[in-house]
Amino acid sequence: MSNRMNEPQEPAESNRQSTDSVTQTTAGESQEKIQPEWTEYEFQGDPKFSVEDLDVYYGDEQALQGITMEVPENSVTALIGPSGCGKSTFLRCLNRMNDRIKSARVEGSVELDGEEIYQDGINLVELRKRVGMVFQSPNPFPKSIRDNISYGPRKHGELETGLLARLRGTDSTDREQQLVERCLKQAALWEEVSDRLDDNALGLSGGQQQRLCIARCLAVDPDVILMDEPASALDPIATAKIEDLIEELAKEYTVIVVTHSMQQAARISDQTAVFLTGGELVEFDDTDKIFENPESQRVEDYVTGKFG
Numbered sequence: 001m002s003n004r005m006n007e008p009q010e011p012a013e014s015n016r017q018s019t020d021s022v023t024q025t026t027a028g029e030s031q032e033k034i035q036p037e038w039t040e041y042e043f044q045g046d047p048k049f050s051v052e053d054l055d056v057y058y059g060d061e062q063a064l065q066g067i068t069m070e071v072p073e074n075s076v077t078a079l080i081g082p083s084g085c086g087k088s089t090f091l092r093c094l095n096r097m098n099d100r101i102k103s104a105r106v107e108g109s110v111e112l113d114g115e116e117i118y119q120d121g122i123n124l125v126e127l128r129k130r131v132g133m134v135f136q137s138p139n140p141f142p143k144s145i146r147d148n149i150s151y152g153p154r155k156h157g158e159l160e161t162g163l164l165a166r167l168r169g170t171d172s173t174d175r176e177q178q179l180v181e182r183c184l185k186q187a188a189l190w191e192e193v194s195d196r197l198d199d200n201a202l203g204l205s206g207g208q209q210q211r212l213c214i215a216r217c218l219a220v221d222p223d224v225i226l227m228d229e230p231a232s233a234l235d236p237i238a239t240a241k242i243e244d245l246i247e248e249l250a251k252e253y254t255v256i257v258v259t260h261s262m263q264q265a266a267r268i269s270d271q272t273a274v275f276l277t278g279g280e281l282v283e284f285d286d287t288d289k290i291f292e293n294p295e296s297q298r299v300e301d302y303v304t305g306k307f308g
């Protein structure tokens, strides 16, 4: 992983000119789309997601255009780009959260471990269990810290506690305690809250609440954790804790994170996808390559702050 942002070097001219213009217009003719070759990222191992020709519309407005990329498993992928270029829209395609937006229409293919998630009959509850999501503002339930963690597994019928469960002999209080401890440890929060698990989660600091939301996401055993600007509402110390946590989580989970901070993308991610205005994915590569020697002139301009 990259720990620093170097001054970008000059990208190869020959590559740039051939395909940098994703949308070319010849006089008086309709636009012709050319998929940039810099999104074919080569990596070892299997892809977690294979996305092909993904278009997303909100009503008549197109938010993503022909996105094709493969996301490697057990690593951190950062999605960067200027405001409104479709990063959050793309993230929401990966667990079909856009289905909840009435005007949204998704075309193309998204495979998770080789299985199409946009096929009819896919179980959305299962999908969102496998592909969890953490949002920009921490949003714990107004319940105890313990209940925040056990909420998901209870909903899925994996935990039962209380009088009825004890009478039935199905009480899982011990398992719940183990689960709460494991998830809070994984989210680097256990030490700070182990003596107040029954306190209301809303009494935690913003950074603690966000780590609790990550712990809550881990409680249902996901494969993938999607994060939409998870540290943008936090102070620098809380941000550093979330960044450390993201790197740690990637040993076991596939983490895909939208960030506005290029420094953050450079610090925490293994590979970076750069989206630009109009909903194009222009370049996807190792994070070092994107920040030090991108192929696309537009990406170089963006990462060096010339626009965006």
Ligand SMILES: Nc1ncnc2c1ncn2[C@@H]1O[C@H](COP(=O)(O)OP(=O)(O)OP(=O)(O)O)[C@@H](O)[C@H]1O
Pocket (backbone or CB within 6 Å): 058, 063, 081, 082, 083, 084, 085, 086, 087, 088, 089, 090, 101, 103
């Ligand atoms: N629910 C929605 N209904 C209609 N249009 C939407 C909706 N969500 C996003 N859009 C539009 O889709 C485009 C992409 O938005 P999106 O939020 O995905 O971009 P983004 O890169 O995540 O932006 P930001 O960095 O500002 O969060 C924008 O033009 C936006 O206005």
